[in-house]
Amino acid sequence: xxxxxxxxxxxxxxxxxxxxxxxxxxxxxxxxxxxxxxxxxxxxxxxxxxxxxxxxxxxxxxxxxxxxxxxxxxxxxxxxxxxxxxxxxxxxxxxxxxxxxxxxxxxxxxxxxxxxxxxxxxxxxxxxxxxxxxxxxxxxxxxxxxxxxxxxxxxxxxxxxxxxxxxxxxxxxxxxxxxxxxxxxxxxxxxxxxxxxxxxxxxxxxxxxxxxxxxxxxxxxxxxxxxxxxxxxxxxxxxxxxxxxxxxxxxxxxxxxxxxxxxxxxxxxxxxxxxxxxxxxxxxxxxxxxxxxxxx
Amino acid sequence: xxxxxxxxxxxxxxxxxxxxxxxxxxxxxxxxxxxxxxxxxxxxxxxxxxxxxxxxxxxxxxxxxxxxxxxxxxxxxxxxxxxxxxxxxxxxxxxxxxxxxxxxxxxxxxxxxxxxxxxxxxxxxxxxxxxxxxxxxxxxxxxxxxxxxxxxxxxxxxxxxxxxxxxxxxxxxxxxxxxxxxxxxxxxxxxxxxxxxxxxxxxxxxxxxxxxxxxxxxxxxxxxxxxxxxxxxxxxxxxxxxxxxxxxxxxxxxxxxxxxxxxxxxxxxxxxxxxxxxxxxxxxxxxxxxxxxxxx
Numbered sequence: 001x002x003x004x005x006x007x008x009x010x011x012x013x014x015x016x017x018x019x020x021x022x023x024x025x026x027x028x029x030x031x032x033x034x035x036x037x038x039x040x041x042x043x044x045x046x047x048x049x050x051x052x053x054x055x056x057x058x059x060x061x062x063x064x065x066x067x068x069x070x071x072x073x074x075x076x077x078x079x080x081x082x083x084x085x086x087x088x089x090x091x092x093x094x095x096x097x098x099x100x101x102x103x104x105x106x107x108x109x110x111x112x113x114x115x116x117x118x119x120x121x122x123x124x125x126x127x128x129x130x131x132x133x134x135x136x137x138x139x140x141x142x143x144x145x146x147x148x149x150x151x152x153x154x155x156x157x158x159x160x161x162x163x164x165x166x167x168x169x170x171x172x173x174x175x176x177x178x179x180x181x182x183x184x185x186x187x188x189x190x191x192x193x194x195x196x197x198x199x200x201x202x203x204x205x206x207x208x209x210x211x212x213x214x215x216x217x218x219x220x221x222x223x224x225x226x227x228x229x230x231x232x233x234x235x236x237x238x239x240x241x242x243x244x245x246x247x248x249x250x251x252x253x254x255x256x257x258x259x260x261x262x263x264x265x266x267x268x269x270x271x272x273x274x275x276x277x278x279x280x281x282x283x284x285x286x287x288x289x290x291x292x293x294x295x296x
Numbered sequence: 297x298x299x300x301x302x303x304x305x306x307x308x309x310x311x312x313x314x315x316x317x318x319x320x321x322x323x324x325x326x327x328x329x330x331x332x333x334x335x336x337x338x339x340x341x342x343x344x345x346x347x348x349x350x351x352x353x354x355x356x357x358x359x360x361x362x363x364x365x366x367x368x369x370x371x372x373x374x375x376x377x378x379x380x381x382x383x384x385x386x387x388x389x390x391x392x393x394x395x396x397x398x399x400x401x402x403x404x405x406x407x408x409x410x411x412x413x414x415x416x417x418x419x420x421x422x423x424x425x426x427x428x429x430x431x432x433x434x435x436x437x438x439x440x441x442x443x444x445x446x447x448x449x450x451x452x453x454x455x456x457x458x459x460x461x462x463x464x465x466x467x468x469x470x471x472x473x474x475x476x477x478x479x480x481x482x483x484x485x486x487x488x489x490x491x492x493x494x495x496x497x498x499x500x501x502x503x504x505x506x507x508x509x510x511x512x513x514x515x516x517x518x519x520x521x522x523x524x525x526x527x528x529x530x531x532x533x534x535x536x537x538x539x540x541x542x543x544x545x546x547x548x549x550x551x552x553x554x555x556x557x558x559x560x561x562x563x564x565x566x567x568x569x570x571x572x573x574x575x576x577x578x579x580x581x582x583x584x585x586x587x588x589x590x591x592x
Contacts (some may be wrong), residue, residue: 023448029456032448083411088384088403107384111407112456115379115414116448122418123443126436136432140422143439147419152319152328152412160325160408 001279003286007050010063014049015041017067018074021124035105035113036120040078043096047219048073048186051287052194055208058274058281061198068128069142069193072121076150077186079117082110084159122147142193149189158182162247170248178248179220180213187216203276208284210273215288218266222295224249225259229295260295267292297575299582303346306359310345311337313363314370317420331401331409332416336374339392343515344369344482347583348490351504354570354577357494364424365438365489368417372446373482375413378406380455418443438489445485454478458543466544474544475516476509483512499572504580506569511584514562518591520545521555525591556591563588 018040027033049070056066085092085100086107092100102110125146128139148154158181165174191212195205228251250259270288274281314336323329345366352362381388381396382403388396398406421442424435444450454477461470487508491501524547546555566584570577 027449029448029453029460031460032453032456036448079411083407086384086407088382088407108459109456111379111382111384112452114411115375116452118411118414119443119447119452122439123447126439126443136436139436140432143418143422147415147422151415151419152325152332153323156408156412156415157325157328160328160405163404164325164327 001282001286003283003290006283006286007045010050010053011046013063013067014046014053014070014074018071021068021071022120031105031109032113032116035101035109036117038104039082039101039113040075040117042098044074044078046070046074047287048077048190051187051212051215051284052190052197054281054283054287055191055194055200055212056198057194058208058277058284059195059198059200059204060280061194066194066197068124069146069197070190072124073146073186073190073193075117075121075124076146076155079114079121080150080155080159080186082114082117086110089159089163118150138196141196145192145196146189149185154181154185154189155183158185166247168248170253172253175248175250175253176217179217183220183223184213184216187219188212191215207273207276211270211284211288214266214269214273215284215291218263218270218288219291221250221259221263221266222291224251225256225263225295228256263292263295297578297582299579299586302579302582303341306346306349307342309359309363310342310349310366310370314367317364317367318416327401327405328409328412331397331405332413334400335378335397335409336371336413338394340370340374342366342370343583344373344486347483347508347511347580348486348493350577350579350583351487351490351496351508352494353490354504354573354580355491355494355496355500356576357490362490362493364420365442365493366486368420369442369482369486369489371413371417371420372442372451375410375417376446376451376455376482378410378413382406385455385459414446434492437492441488441492442485445481450477450481450485451479454481461544464544468549471544471546471549472513475513479516479519480509480512483515484508487511503569503572507566507580507584510562510565510569511580511587514559514566514584515587517546517555517559517562518587520547521552521559521591524552559588559591 022037022040023033025034025037052070052073053063053066057063081095082101084090085095086102093103094100101113105113122143125143150156158178161174162178162182165178188209191208192205195208200208227249250262254262267288271285274285318333318336319329321330321333348362348366348369349359353359377391378397380386381391382398389399390396397409401409418439421435421439446452454474457470458474458478461474484505487504488501491504496504523545546558550558563584567581570581
C-alpha cells in the first residue's frame with residue numbers, strides 16, 4: 001500500500017467533515033467561530049482521526065461510521081493545543097508556522113474557543129447513534145472512552161505533570177507518565193474508539209489497545225528526537241524549543257542513540273500487537289513505521 | 297411546602313454525590329484535583345442541579361435518576377466560573393467571598409482545572425444509562441441537550457458577546473441575547489434534562505422549557521438588580537462591580553423600577569407555564585418566586 005495517498009485521502013475526508021460540522025465563520029459570535037476555524041484548519045496532519053479510521057478498517061468496519069467521532073477527536077486535540085499555547089501555559093507564538101490562536105484573537109477568545117471546541121466535540125459525539133439498540137450503547141462507550149482519556153487522569157493530567165516538571169530533573173518513569181497521558185491518551189482513545197465503532201471483538205480490541213500504547217509512546221519519543229535534529233521549516237516550530245524550556249525529553253534522559261533504540265523497540269511492539277490481523281491492518285502498520293522513521 | 301428545607305436537602309444530596317464522583321485530592325496530579333475540589337466546593341447554591349431535580353420531580357420522576365446529570369451540570373457551571381474569573385477574562389480575585397481558583401493555584405492550573413471539569417462532566421454523563429434500550433437513548437439526548445446549551449451558540453457564545461460589549465452601549469435585544477445564553481442556556485438545559493430523565497411527554501417538556509426560559513432570564517434580571525442594591529457580605533463579591541466594569545445591566549438600560557417590573561413579569565410567565573402541573577411542581581414555583589423576591 002501507498003501510505004502517502006492513504007493518509008492524504010483520509011485527511012481530506014476528515015477535513016471536509018470538519019468543515020461541515022463546525023459552525024460557519026459568520027455564525028454569531030463571529031470572533032469565536034473565526035478563532036475556532038482558524039485553529040482547526042491550521043494544517044494539522046489529522047493523525048488521531050486517521051488512527052481512528054485505520055483501527056475501524058482493521059476490524060472490517062466502515063469509514064463512514066467513524067467520521068463524526070474522528071472529527072470530535074480532532075476538536076479535542078485542537079482545544080488542547082489552543083490552551084497549551086496560551087501565555088499562562090507554554091506561551092508559544094507560533095504553531096505549524098502560523099501565529100497561535102491567542103496571538104491573532106487575544107487570550108480571552110482563545111480560552112473560550114478552546115472551551116467551545118471541547119463542548120462541540122461532545123455535541124458531535126452525542127449526535128451519533130440516535131435511536132436505540134446496540135449502536136446507542138457503542139456510542140456511549142465511545143464518549144466514555146474519549147472523556148476518560150482526555151480528562152484529569154488522562155491528557156489534562158499529563159499536561160499538569162509536564163508543566164510541574166519544567167526546569168526540574170525528572171526520571172524516566174515520570175517522563176513516561178507524562179507522555180502516556182499528554183499525547184498517548186488521545187492516541188489510545190482514537191484507536192479504541194475506531195475499534196469499538198468498527199465492531200471489534202474483545203480480543204481485537206485488546207490487541208489494538210496494545211498497538212496504540214506502543215505507537216503513542218513511539219510518537220512522543222520520535223517527537224523529542226525531532227525537536228533536537230529536526231528541520232525547523234518542516235516542523236513549523238523552533239528546533240530545540242523543548243531543551244530551551246528545560247523540558248525533559250527522551251534524548252536528554254537516554255542520549256540520542258538510546259532514544260532512537262527505544263523508538264525502534266516501541267515500533268516493533270506496535271507491529272507485534274497486530275500479528276493476528278490481515279492486510280486490513282496495513283495502514284496501522286505503515287503509520288507505526290512512519291512515526292519512527294521520520295526521526296531518523 | 298418549605299422551600300428552605302427543600303433546597304437544603306437537595307443541595308446536600310448534590311454535594312454528597314459530587315464528593316463521590318470527583319477524584320480525591322490526593323489523586324495524581326494532586327494540584328489539579330485540589331484546584332477542582334477547591335472550586336466545586338466553594339459554597340455554590342447548586343441552583344442548576346436543584347432545578348434539574350425539581351423538573352424531574354415535577355413530571356413524577358425519581359431523584360436518584362437525575363443525580364449524575366445534576367452533578368455534571370454543576371461541573372460545567374463551575375468550569376465556566378473558573379475560566380470567567382481568569383485575568384484574561386473578567387479578572388476577578390474573589391468569588392463567594394473566597395480567593396478565586398487562579399489566585400490560589402495559578403493561571404495555568406486554573407485553565408486546566410476548568411478544562412478537566414468540563415471533560416469530567418461528560419465522563420459522568422456517559423457513565424449513565426449503560427446498556428441498551430430507552431434509557432441509553434434518553435442519556436444520549438441529555439448529553440446532546442447539555443452540550444448544545446454549553447457550547448459556542450449557548451453559554452460560551454453568551455460569554456463572548458458579554459465580553460465584546462463591555463464599555464459599549466448596547467440595546468435591550470443584545471442584553472437579552474447575552475443573558476439567554478450566558479446564564480439562561482444552562483438553566484434551560486438543567487430543566488430540560490430533568491424533564492427528559494423524569495420521563496416527560498412532549499407537552500410537559502415544552503411547558504417546562506417555557507418555565508426555564510422565563511425563570512432563567514428572571515434570575516439574570518434579579519442578579520443585575522442585586523449588583524446595585526445587594527448586600528456585599530451576602531453576595532460575596534463587590535456590589536457595583538458590573539457598573540464599575542462598564543457592563544450593561546437591566547437597571548442601567550431600563551431603570552431600577554422598570555427592571556423590577558420586568559423581573560415580576562418573567563416570574564409570572566414562569567408560573568403560567570406550570571399551570572397544567574399539580575403540586576409536584578411546587579418546588580419549581582417556589583424557586584421562581586424566590587429568584588425574583590430576593591431582589592426586592
